[in-house]
Amino acid sequence: MTLEILTHPSLQPIRHGFFTRKGGASSGLFSGLNCGRGSTDQxxxxxxNRARVAEALGVGPDRLATVHQTHSAQVVTLTEGDDLEAVAMTEADAIVSTIPGIAIAxxxxxxxxxxxxxxxxxxxAAAHAGWKGALDGILQETVAAMKAAGATDIRAVIGPCISQRAYEVGEDFMDRFLTEDDGHARFFAGGPNGRPMFDLPGFGLSVLRDLGVEAEWTRHCTYSDPDRFFSYRRSTHEGAADYGRLISAITL
Known part of the structure; x- marks a missing residue:
């Protein structure tokens, strides 16, 4: 099966892709393109799988840069000569680059x-923004690092993620956002079980646009489309022992 790569016109002509789970070598729980070294997959x-992603982006398998993601607001800016295996061990949730021939993911x-x-x-740049990282400032820090590297006209696209209709949360979760800014109430709606439903991509878009970034969402829900996307929450609801990780990458 060939790879399925979602792209967006806002990022063109830069080569990039939000990869679905299709076209990978993994099987079982991880069937498809699981790129998570932290999973229990072989x-x-x-x-x-990672080599296939690198090839699709026109770089060598040793030129695909990732970091050790921890839901933080830490950003790594690549420099010439960086050891990408060492970068992969660095705790951070975003990567900024000005170096051609390296794909960041x-x-x-x-x-x-x-x-x-x-x-x-x-x-x-490429950023991982769950609710905690987004609330703690990963998007602001990524934009700041891009500007420090010379960026002035930044565009951003949010790829496949969990949508509001699938993201039921607790009152304490909502309170963390309202304590930060009571205007964040607009990102919550009442759910079918009487619990709040959180609009993660809506929150991300709002933060980015407030920063002056032209931002869009691909409007793909990871939870709702198991044939195309891995989902931590769906795997948890199904009682699965682990879950695959999707990869999203960009290169100059």
């Missing part, structure tokens, strides 16, 4: 994968 299958399974670009300045 390491050689994950390596094959984040892994998700319901959280927001966000790809950024300023094509004229030659600055790109």
């Amino acid at each position: 390491r050689d299958m994950v390596a094959i 984040v892994l998700t399974a319901d959280c927001q994968p966000i790809l950024f670009a300023d094509p004229e300045a030659g600055v790109i």
Whole structure:
């Protein structure tokens, strides 16, 4: 099966892709393109999957840069000569790059994968933004790091993530957002079980646009489309022992 790669006109002509689970070598729970080294999938299958992603983006398998994601607001800016295996061990949730020939990527399974670009300045970024990272400032820090690298006209696209209709949360979760800003109430709606439903991509878009970034969402829900996307929450509801990780990547 061939890879399925979602792209968006806002990021063109920069080569990029939000990869679905289709076209991978993994099987079982991870059937398809599981790119998560932190999963319990076979390491050689994950390596094959990541190599296929690198090839699709026109870079070598050793030129696909990721970080050790921890739901933080930490950003890594790549420099010439960086050891990408060492970068992969660095705790961070976004990568900024101005270096041609390196693809930067984040892994998700319901959280927001966000790809950024300023094509004229030659600055790109990839960020992993779950609710905690988004609330703690990962998007602000990513934009700041891009500007420090020379970006002035930044575009961003939020890829497949969990949508509001599938994201039931607790009152304490909602209170964390309202304590930060009572205007955040607009990102919550009443759910069928009487609990709040959180609009994660709506929150991400609002933060990005407030930063002056031209931002869009691909409008794909990871929870609701098991044939195309891995989902942490869906796997939890199904009682699965683990789950695959989607990859989203961009390169100059």
